[in-house]
Amino acid sequence: MSLDDKHITAKKSKAWDIELCDLRLGYGDTVVLEHVTDTFPGGKITAILGGSGCGKSTLLRHILGLRTPMSGQIYLDGRDIFTMPKKEFRRMRRRMGVLFQDGALLGALTLGENVGLPLTENTRLSKSVIRDVVRYKLSLVGLEEFADYYPNELSGGMRKRAGLARALVMDPPLLLCDEPTSGLDPINAAQMDQLLLSLKQEFPDMTIVTVSHDLASVKTIADHVLMLHNKTVIFAGSGEELYASEDPYVRRFLSRKAVPGKITGIELSSEVRAELDRWISQ
Amino acid sequence: MQPAKEPARFPANLGVPAIRFIDEAGSMLLFLLSALRRIVSPHQFSKIVAQIYVIGAQSFFLIALIGIFTGMVLGLQGYYTLVQFGSEGMLGAAVALSLIRELGPVLSALMIAGRAGSAMTAEIGVMRITDQIDALEVMDINPISYLVSPRIVASIIAFPMLTAVFDVIGILGGYLTGVVMLGINSGVYFYRIENATTMTDVSGGFAKSVAFAILVTLACCYKGYMAHTRTDGAGPVAVGNATTSAVVLSCVFVLMADYVLTSVLL
Ligand SMILES: Nc1ncnc2c1ncn2[C@@H]1O[C@H](COP(=O)(O)OP(=O)(O)OP(=O)(O)O)[C@@H](O)[C@H]1O
Numbered sequence: 001m002s003l004d005d006k007h008i009t010a011k012k013s014k015a016w017d018i019e020l021c022d023l024r025l026g027y028g029d030t031v032v033l034e035h036v037t038d039t040f041p042g043g044k045i046t047a048i049l050g051g052s053g054c055g056k057s058t059l060l061r062h063i064l065g066l067r068t069p070m071s072g073q074i075y076l077d078g079r080d081i082f083t084m085p086k087k088e089f090r091r092m093r094r095r096m097g098v099l100f101q102d103g104a105l106l107g108a109l110t111l112g113e114n115v116g117l118p119l120t121e122n123t124r125l126s127k128s129v130i131r132d133v134v135r136y137k138l139s140l141v142g143l144e145e146f147a148d149y150y151p152n153e154l155s156g157g158m159r160k161r162a163g164l165a166r167a168l169v170m171d172p173p174l175l176l177c178d179e180p181t182s183g184l185d186p187i188n189a190a191q192m193d194q195l196l197l198s199l200k201q202e203f204p205d206m207t208i209v210t211v212s213h214d215l216a217s218v219k220t221i222a223d224h225v226l227m228l229h230n231k232t233v234i235f236a237g238s239g240e241e242l243y244a245s246e247d248p249y250v251r252r253f254l255s256r257k258a259v260p261g262k263i264t265g266i267e268l269s270s271e272v273r274a275e276l277d278r279w280i281s282q
Numbered sequence: 283m284q285p286a287k288e289p290a291r292f293p294a295n296l297g298v299p300a301i302r303f304i305d306e307a308g309s310m311l312l313f314l315l316s317a318l319r320r321i322v323s324p325h326q327f328s329k330i331v332a333q334i335y336v337i338g339a340q341s342f343f344l345i346a347l348i349g350i351f352t353g354m355v356l357g358l359q360g361y362y363t364l365v366q367f368g369s370e371g372m373l374g375a376a377v378a379l380s381l382i383r384e385l386g387p388v389l390s391a392l393m394i395a396g397r398a399g400s401a402m403t404a405e406i407g408v409m410r411i412t413d414q415i416d417a418l419e420v421m422d423i424n425p426i427s428y429l430v431s432p433r434i435v436a437s438i439i440a441f442p443m444l445t446a447v448f449d450v451i452g453i454l455g456g457y458l459t460g461v462v463m464l465g466i467n468s469g470v471y472f473y474r475i476e477n478a479t480t481m482t483d484v485s486g487g488f489a490k491s492v493a494f495a496i497l498v499t500l501a502c503c504y505k506g507y508m509a510h511t512r513t514d515g516a517g518p519v520a521v522g523n524a525t526t527s528a529v530v531l532s533c534v535f536v537l538m539a540d541y542v543l544t545s546v547l548l
């Protein structure tokens with residue numbers, strides 16, 4: 001069966017699934033990830049796990065078509081995003097909700113204007129309708145009172161929640177979140193998980209991809225897990241399979257164990273240490 | 283260690299920057315065309331008005347200040363040159379023509395590039411490095427249409443107006459030194475201005491300022507928009523370098539275009 005046949009059969013469900021085929025991603029000549037092959041099932045929550053700097057945000061950037069891979073294909077709803085007509089891809093992307101790692105709210109606009117931006121720019125809805133939608137979406141993330149604040153007047157966690165409100169404003173069939181819970185206190189983080197779960201219940205066709213370091217949240221929400229390590233996929237499968245995995249890195253990751261041995265292999269020479277001490281103790 | 287450059291490499295060393303230059307000129311042209319194409323799209327009006335305020339209204343006092351001193355210097359220099367030929371009565375014409383034809387459009391453009399242009403580069407550059415431009419793209423809001431087109435229209439409106447302010451205040455500055463300080467007859471000063479200035483001078487000056495508006499805005503927006511592709515730094519350093527090079531490029535553009543336009547208009 002050729003790849004294309006497979007994609008046609010896969011298209012039956014209304015939910016968008018994402019297929020990554022032997023992707024090789026990087027910047028310039030530096031390869032960040034290679035041999036990435038996996039399917040993020042439609043209508044389910046997929047969690048991307050991995051250490052800091054392993055390329056999780058890079059992978060999201062490519063799924064969004066903001067960068068082209070060095071090689072390999074990405075199929076969205078069964079269609080290759082890099083060969084389909086640009087216009088059609090833009091129409092698809094318009095319907096994706098994206099939460100960037102640090103919110104990416106426009107600094108020149110208030111929170112309310114930010115959240116309503118996709119509506120004011122792309123629709124002809126009246127101001128009052130937009131205002132109501134914005135208030136509703138902000139209330140989902142607990143920020144309805146901050147609609148008139150500018151992003152730099154908010155904390156990092158609040159910016160992140162506002163970014164999620166903006167991502168949700170078009171009721172997206174595909175929601176991509178880059179670390180939705182980092183920078184949030186445990187209560188807000190748990191609420192964020194609740195929100196994602198309730199979204200899945202409310203919109204059974206919504207595909208959610210979330211990047212996370214937060215094992216507790218992965219355990220509660222993820223139907224499918226992709227784990228990246230050493231420039232490639234180290235695990236792909238369901239949450240239960242993840243916890244049953246025997247891979248030493250996965251085990252260390254799950255049990256939050258440091259790499260055994262010294263913290264660093266580098267030693268300060270005694271002269272440097274003496275010199276440093278002399279200045280510090282002054 | 284880098285190997286010493288052999289003479290045989292000389293053409294290649296010349297070629298790389300040349301190709302890069304042509305490459306960048308081409309992509310700037312495409313950038314401009316795509317911004318111009320999107321001027322007439324929905325929701326632009328309020329953004330244009332906001333930008334006119336930033337580029338135009340907020341530059342007013344700076345332009346007035348530069349204008350009055352430029353006019354005063356012109357008045358002084360002009361007087362002491364003209365008095366040697368016994369034709370100090372021509373001072374008004376000399377001041378007005380140099381302002382309207384050259385100094386008004388050029389100095390206003392340079393000052394606005396330094397004030398509003400650098401701010402444009404910094405703002406767009408920061409948006410670039412903090413993913414805001416990517417976010418716009420993902421929401422299917424064309425970043426060039428959202429950020430660049432309104433600024434170009436606003437500049438096309440604001441530059442000629444500021445140039446007019448500069449000209450008028452400069453002429454008053456010349457009046458201050460020539461008439462009030464050095465004692466030329468006030469009637470003669472204004473009569474000479476009226477007599478020597480033709481509509482062609484005025485419209486030529488405005489044509490220049492429209493051209494400068496497009497060039498300065500293009501240089502400043504482009505450099506900010508491309509801040510992430512810089513090789514001389516990353517993050518905030520790249521934005522800083524982009525701002526510097528935007529102002530430098532704007533000045534080069536303005537002075538080169540001034541020469542070209544003057545030779546066409548004369
Ligand atoms: N614009 C860029 N140019 C060059 N290299 C980059 C760029 N952005 C990221 N990288 C590199 O790509 C690698 C992966 O970065 P990425 O941001 O995807 O990591 P991440 O998994 O999202 O990390 P974190 O969990 O800390 O957000 C890093 O080693 C980084 O140095």
Ligand SMILES: [Mg+2]
Pocket residue numbers: 056057058101178
């Ligand atoms: Mg990241």
